[in-house]
Amino acid sequence: QDAIDRKEKRSETFKTAVHGLETDTPALQTEELGCRAPQWVRDNLVTMCMRCKEPFNAITRRRHHCRACGYVVCARCSDYRAELQYDGNRLNRVCQECYIFLTGHTVLEDREGKHKGILEKGAAEVSSRSLLCSSLQLLDKNGKGGTRGWFVIPQDDPLVLYIYAAPQDVRAHTSIPLLGYQVKDLPQSDSRHLFQLAQSRQVYTFLADTEELKRRWMRAMARSAAGITHPEDEEEDADP
Secondary structure (H helix, E strand, C coil), X not given: CHHHHHHHHHHHHHHHHCCCCCCCCCCCCHHHCCCCCCCCCCHHHCCECCCCCCECCCCCCCCEECCCCCCEECCCCCCEEEEEHHHCCEEEEECHHHHHHHHCCCCCCCCCCCCCCCCCCCHHHHHCCEEEEEEEEEECCCCCCEEEEEEEEECCCCCEEEEECCXXXXXXXXXXXXXXXXXXXXXXXXXXXXXXXXXXXXXXXXXXXXXXXXXXXXXHHHHHHCCCCCHHHHHXXXXX
């Protein structure tokens, strides 16, 4: 019974870990880990370790791929070796979670069950259940530069805009509560599709890639700013 309980616990741990990645091939099922080569998450889709959530850098925290699940992880989180059936049962670099699942061993740094904070929901997970998500640029105060990232309004938190550095990051770097803001259109200049969120002295200026994408974001943000949370009400709302 203890063996059955341990196996079920490890299986539950991996339901999220191997589900829902935005790749061109289906994610591995739990029972396939180690038996079939995974589809690797591309390096340019993440800016932080998909396990410990620490940002990558070129010197002290470099990118590695887990050979079992395909996640992009740092050296500390992938400092494990496990035999993989698809590679002739040779030892390969794997992440801590895959090591636990494949070997049944426990490690002192096991973070299973750690509570996810408001910003610690993965971008892919949130985007799959979003009212709207896409790449945008948040301009700085002088309007000449800013931060480009992955912006999401989740279905289960429709009054908040989450901002990720990349579409596969496992933690948002900031969020903006939308309730009470005004959505303002800005004239197109130099083929730039600009709009703003404004409330009192707080103003955010966004740059969209196309005019159509700009209009979609303006509609979605206006609905959230007005406290409208039901998608079925969309046809009753006028454009901002």
